[in-house]
Amino acid sequence: MKVTETFLKGCFIIEPLIYKDNRGCFFESFNHQKFEKAIGQKINFVQDNQSFSKKGVIRALHMQREPYAQAKLVRVIKGRVLDVAVDVRKGSLTYGKYFSIELSEENNTQLFVPKGFLHGFSTIEDNTIFAYKCDNYYNKDFEYGVIYNDKDLNIDWKIDDDIILSDKDKELPLFEMLL
Numbered sequence: 001m002k003v004t005e006t007f008l009k010g011c012f013i014i015e016p017l018i019y020k021d022n023r024g025c026f027f028e029s030f031n032h033q034k035f036e037k038a039i040g041q042k043i044n045f046v047q048d049n050q051s052f053s054k055k056g057v058i059r060a061l062h063m064q065r066e067p068y069a070q071a072k073l074v075r076v077i078k079g080r081v082l083d084v085a086v087d088v089r090k091g092s093l094t095y096g097k098y099f100s101i102e103l104s105e106e107n108n109t110q111l112f113v114p115k116g117f118l119h120g121f122s123t124i125e126d127n128t129i130f131a132y133k134c135d136n137y138y139n140k141d142f143e144y145g146v147i148y149n150d151k152d153l154n155i156d157w158k159i160d161d162d163i164i165l166s167d168k169d170k171e172l173p174l175f176e177m178l179l
């Protein structure tokens with residue numbers, strides 16, 4: 001696999017090695033030993049999540065507060081998303097900056113989003129299946145977020161049609177509330 005650190009320290013792009021043959025293809029979607037070596041830190045994923053979304057959905061921007069903060073390893077099984085990670089680590093040189101990348105069933109690319117990041121994605125294709133591993137359990141009392149269209153963050157979600165949001169995501173606060 002090829003691992004590339006983004007301009008946000010600790011946030012990595014992972015491109016698995018794809019083995020193609022006359023049947024189709026094969027790849028290791030996660031290998032604990034290789035993964036820890038590649039990112040240079042111990043990681044213990046304890047929860048796997050999967051969501052299905054129509055085209056034009058934005059699920060964002062989410063995180064959990066300590067002691068339930070989560071690092072995530074995200075990927076697309078079917079369809080295509082624009083995945084977004086925002087650095088909100090206090091004191092970070094890239095605080096408030098975001099990285100976005102297209103993840104799809106074609107490129108099989110994954111993104112490792114460390115603790116201390118807001119995370120979200122928009123679905124560019126209909127019937128998109130998004131899957132991710134988390135290194136801490138879900139706890140609804142520690143969920144936090146920022147509204148997807150915050151003016152300071154100014155994220156281009158690459159959606160032209162109508163945006164579909166959850167009621168919860170419509171009510172998320174502005175980024176300045178995090179300060």
Ligand SMILES: Cc1cn([C@H]2C[C@H](O)[C@@H](COP(=O)(O)OP(=O)(O)O[C@H]3O[C@@H](C)C(=O)[C@@H](O)[C@H]3O)O2)c(=O)[nH]c1=O
Pocket residue numbers: 049051059060062063072119120121138166168
């Ligand atoms: C995230 C999550 C949700 N749920 C439940 C709560 C709710 O009833 C239902 C749907 O939850 P949500 O609306 O929060 O799902 P969703 O908007 O897909 O939330 C996810 O968005 C992406 C971008 C992330 O990064 C994730 O960490 C998570 O926040 O599933 C769990 O039981 N466990 C979980 O781990």
